[in-house]
Each structure stands twice: as C-alpha cells, then as structure tokens.
Amino acid sequence: MPRPPGSHGVETRGRILQTALELFTQQGYDKTSLRDIAGRLGITKAALYYYFERKEDILLELHLQLHNAGSELLDELESAEDGPARVAAWPRLVNRLIAFMLENRELILLHSRNQSAFETLARSDRNRAENTALEERFVQILSSPVIPLRDRVRMAATVGVITEVFVESARAFTDVAPEELAALAHEALADLMPAEAPTAL
Amino acid sequence: MPRPPGSHGVETRGRILQTALELFTQQGYDKTSLRDIAGRLGITKAALYYYFERKEDILLELHLQLHNAGSELLDELESAEDGPARVAAWPRLVNRLIAFMLENRELILLHSRNQSAFETLARSDRNRAENTALEERFVQILSSPVIPLRDRVRMAATVGVITEVFVESARAFTDVAPEELAALAHEALADLMPAEAPTAL
DNA sequence: GTCTATATTTCGATAGAC
DNA sequence: GTCTATCGAAATATAGAC
Numbered sequence: 387m388p389r390p391p392g393s394h395g396v397e398t399r400g401r402i403l404q405t406a407l408e409l410f411t412q413q414g415y416d417k418t419s420l421r422d423i424a425g426r427l428g429i430t431k432a433a434l435y436y437y438f439e440r441k442e443d444i445l446l447e448l449h450l451q452l453h454n455a456g457s458e459l460l461d462e463l464e465s466a467e468d469g470p471a472r473v474a475a476w477p478r479l480v481n482r483l484i485a486f487m488l489e490n491r492e493l494i495l496l497h498s499r500n501q502s503a504f505e506t507l508a509r510s511d512r513n514r515a516e517n518t519a520l521e522e523r524f525v526q527i528l529s530s531p532v533i534p535l536r537d538r539v540r541m542a543a544t545v546g547v548i549t550e551v552f553v554e555s556a557r558a559f560t561d562v563a564p565e566e567l568a569a570l571a572h573e574a575l576a577d578l579m580p581a582e583a584p585t586a587l
Numbered sequence: 588m589p590r591p592p593g594s595h596g597v598e599t600r601g602r603i604l605q606t607a608l609e610l611f612t613q614q615g616y617d618k619t620s621l622r623d624i625a626g627r628l629g630i631t632k633a634a635l636y637y638y639f640e641r642k643e644d645i646l647l648e649l650h651l652q653l654h655n656a657g658s659e660l661l662d663e664l665e666s667a668e669d670g671p672a673r674v675a676a677w678p679r680l681v682n683r684l685i686a687f688m689l690e691n692r693e694l695i696l697l698h699s700r701n702q703s704a705f706e707t708l709a710r711s712d713r714n715r716a717e718n719t720a721l722e723e724r725f726v727q728i729l730s731s732p733v734i735p736l737r738d739r740v741r742m743a744a745t746v747g748v749i750t751e752v753f754v755e756s757a758r759a760f761t762d763v764a765p766e767e768l769a770a771l772a773h774e775a776l777a778d779l780m781p782a783e784a785p786t787a788l
Numbered sequence: 789g790t791c792t793a794t795a796t797t798t799c800g801a802t803a804g805a806c
Numbered sequence: 807g808t809c810t811a812t813c814g815a816a817a818t819a820t821a822g823a824c
Contacts, residue, residue: 398807414703416617419799431800433808441800499702502615528759535763539752539771542759546751547744547779555743558729562736570740577778578748599789620817633820634790642818 399437401427406444411496415445415503445500445507452493456520459486464523469532476541477581483545484568487552494553540579547575600638602628607645612697616646616704646701646708653694657721660687665724670733677742678782684746685769688753695754741780748776 405426409418420431420441438444462482466475487494497504508519524545528538551559551571559567606627610619621642625632639645663683667676688695698705709720725746729739752760752772760768 414617414707416615417703417707420801421799429807430809432802432810435801436807439801498699501700501702502618506615506618525756525759528756535760535767536771536774538759539768540775542751542756543748543772543775543779546747546749546755548747550743550747550750551740554747555726555729558726558739558743559736566736567740570737571744573737574741574744574779578744578775621819622817630789631791632818633792636819637789640819 398427398429402434402437402444403447407448407492407496410445410448411492411499415500442507442510445503448493448496449504449507452490452497453520455486455490455493459483460520460523463527468527468530472527472530473533473537473541476544477576477579480544480548480572480575483548484552484571487548488564491553491556498553543578544575547571547578599628599630603635603638603645604648608649608693608697611646611649612693612700616701643708643711646704649694649697650705650708653691653698654721656687656691656694660684661721661724664728669728669731673728673731674734674738674742677745678777678780681745681749681773681776684749685753685772688749689765692754692757699754744779745776748772748779 402423405423406418409422409426413422420434423444424431424434434444438447459482462479463476464472466472528542530538533541548571551567603624606624607619610623610627614623621632621635624645625635635645639648660683663680664677665673667673729743731739734742749772752768
C-alpha cells in the first residue's frame with residue numbers, strides 16, 4: 387500500500403520523541419548521544435537531522451509538551467483571585483493536580499531528572515516570552531503577600547504530598563489500584579487543607 | 588610562615604569540592620568543565636588531576652557526603668521495627684527529617700538537579716555494596732507489607748511536605764524566619780500524621 | 789603542587805550521494 | 807528520507823618540565 391508523501395515522517399518523528407523520552411529519562415540528556423537514539427530506532431544519526439535541526443530541539447519539543455499541560459494547570463491555580471479566595475479554591479484543585487501528575491508522569495520524571503539540562507534550554511532561548519518557567523509561576527503563587535504564611539505553607543505541602551506519592555515514590559505503590567491510592571491521598575490532603583476554613587478553636 | 592608539607596593540598600582540595608558543588612548545582616554536572624572549576628579557583632585544569640583522578644571522582648566525593656548523612660537518617664527511620672511500631676515512631680522523626688533537609692540543602696539540590704549524573708555514577712561502580720541507593724531504601728520502607736497502605740501513604744506524604752517546603756519551594760519562604768517556617772510545617776505535619784494513633788470514630 | 793603542552797575520544801553537526 | 811563520510815569543537819585525561 388503506497389504511503390502518502392510525508393506521512394511516514396510523521397510516524398518516525400513520533401518514534402524519535404518517544405525513544406528520546408525514554409533514553410533521556412533513563413540515562414540523562416547529556417549521556418544520551420544521537421547515535422543512541424538512532425541506533426535504537428534502526429536508523430542512523432544523520433537521519434535524525436531530517437526531523438530536528440539540533441539535539442536540543444528534541445528536548446525542547448518534550449519540554450513544550452510538559453509546558454503546555456503545566457500552563458493549563460497553573461492557569462487554574464491562578465484562576466481564583468490572589469488572596470483568601472485562592473486559598474479557599476485550592477482544595478478543589480487537588481483532583482486536577484493529581485490528574486496532572488498521573489497524565490504527565492513520564493514527562494515530569496524526565497524534567498525532574500534533567501533539571502539542569504532544561505535550565506540550559508531556557509537560557510539559550512529562541513524560545514522566549516512563553517518560556518516563563520512553570521516553577522517560577524508556582525513560587526510566585528506561594529510568595530503572595532496577601533495570603534497568610536500558614537496557608538502558603540499548606541499550599542506548598544499539598545503539592546509536595548502529591549508529587550511524592552504519585553511521582554517520586556510512586557514505585558512503592560505500583561501494586562495499588564490507582565483509585566485506592568488517589569482516595570487515600572485525598573483523605574490525607576483533606577486533613578492537610580480542609581475544604582472549609584478551619585474555625586478558630 | 589612555612590607550611591607543613593601536604594597541608595596546603597588539603598585546603599585546595601576542599602576549595603575544589605566547594606566550587607564544584609556550586610557550579611554543578613548552578614550549571615549542571617555535564618555542563619561544568621574542569622576548566623570552569625579550575626578557572627574560578629585561579630589554577631589550571633591540570634592541577635585538579637593532582638587531587639582527583641577523574642572528574643567523576645569529584646562528584647563521587649560529594650555524593651558520599653550526602654550518602655553518609657542520608658544513611659544515618661535512614662538508620663533512624665528503620666530503627667523501629669517494621670510494622671505499626673515504625674508508624675508510631677514516624678512523627679517523632681519529623682524533626683530529624685527537617686534538620687536533615689536544612690543541613691544538607693545544598694547537597695540535596697545538587698542531587699535533585701543532577702539525578703541522571705548520579706545514577707551514571709552508581710552504575711559505573713568501583714563504589715559497590717555501600718552504594719545501595721538511599722532512595723531505594725526509602726522505597727523499601729514505603730513498600731512494607733506489614734504496614735497498612737493508609738499509613739504508608741501518610742509516611743510518604745510527610746517526606747513530600749518537608750521536601751517541598753524546605754527544598755523545592757524554599758525560595759518562596761526565604762524571607763521567613765526558619766523557626767517560624769519549621770513551626771508551621773510541624774503543625775501541618777501533625778495534621779497529616781498525628782502523634783497518637785487516631786481513634787476510630 | 790602547579791604549569792604548559794598535547795594526546796585521545798566523543799559527539800554534535802554538515803555535505804552530498806542515492 | 808536515509809545513508810556514508812567527514813569536519814570541527816569541546817572536553818577529559820596524560821606527559822613531563824619546573
């Protein structure tokens with residue numbers, strides 16, 4: 387069956403990204419050569435240059451995938467007005483946070499294990515405004531002068547819990563049904579940040 | 588004043604490690620050349636080889652510093668017998684966890700930002716048994732079959748909170764007095780994992 | 789202990805045929 | 807779209823003088 391011109395390339399391009407994601411995560415971005423990626427795909431290094439101008443561009447594309455998902459998430463976190471309203475809205479965003487971690491776990495692991503490579507990427511722009519680091523936006527949220535420190539600590543704690551349970555220590559819970567894990571995490575997060583403001587005792 | 592033979596070297600060796608720690612953290616291990624390190628110290632690249640046989644050995648020594656501190660911590664986490672006793676002991680270890688994060692923040696950041704480099708280090712042993720990754724021991728604790736899943740999730744959550752507040756998002760709290768931050772974190776952690784076992788309601 | 793070379797290797801990137 | 811061949815640029819590491 388003849389293949390329409392160009393359609394093969396789209397496939398290969400996707401396979402390159404998938405393979406790069408795995409290798410960059412396992413061995414690290416710098417320790418992964420283009421020869422490694424090409425070899426696993428059964429093509430040669432030179433062929434990669436048909437799809438990506440530079441090695442960095444492969445990482446950049448993976449970065450953008452995470453960036454897009456993360457931007458949406460941060461938009462939601464920022465959708466409530468800075469101040470007590472944002473604190474009140476926070477517990478309802480827990481589901482979104484968990485979903486984000488689960489849906490993007492591979493990309494998050496890639497990012498987590500290659501932070502320095504991603505920072506180099508950010509500096510060597512030809513990216514630009516869109517490149518405001520997600521983490522910077524998050525730190526800004528936590529630095530708000532109109533949210534009590536106590537609440538800001540709890541907001542950070544929330545994210546810490548979710549990251550630890552669903553990403554960093556996820557290996558310890560691989561044989562647990564995701565819904566069960568999510569339910570237990572939810573319960574813990576509710577203790578940490580109850581949906582209704584705690585009444586002064 | 589004449590310097591006893593060898594004593595100068597000890598000083599320089601320490602300065603190399605300190606500088607490497609800073610540069611590896613800021614720019615990443617792979618992006619930091621020996622020329623970078625030497626240049627900042629006002630010596631040449633070749634001089635580094637008098638103190639370290641390979642570039643990897645510099646990273647290895649920094650790794651060992653963290654490994655030693657982390658081993659002690661894990662010994663304490665494991666000091667209570669696996670099972671409910673360990674859960675009961677956990678809240679009392681919170682202070683130790685916080686202290687560990689604060690005392691080793693630079694090394695932890697180094698590790699966090701260069702995970703892949705450290706894993707390469709672990710594989711290319713000439714390290715060996717002592718090299719049991721700290722994270723692996725921690726995951727083992729969380730995987731215990733004789734601790735209820737609910738408690739294991741809380742144990743992981745505890746670490747997630749402390750890591751997030753004192754390391755990952757520490758920038759958001761730089762202008763907060765450490766004792767105040769620790770007090771608020773403590774309060775949050777108590778909600779997450781009360782010192783006395785929660786009585787069934 | 790520190791220097792000036794220089795050797796060695798690896799890798800990203802390009803040129804040009806098919 | 808993919809290949810072979812090669813260039814050029816680091817960077818690690820070594821040799822040997824001082």
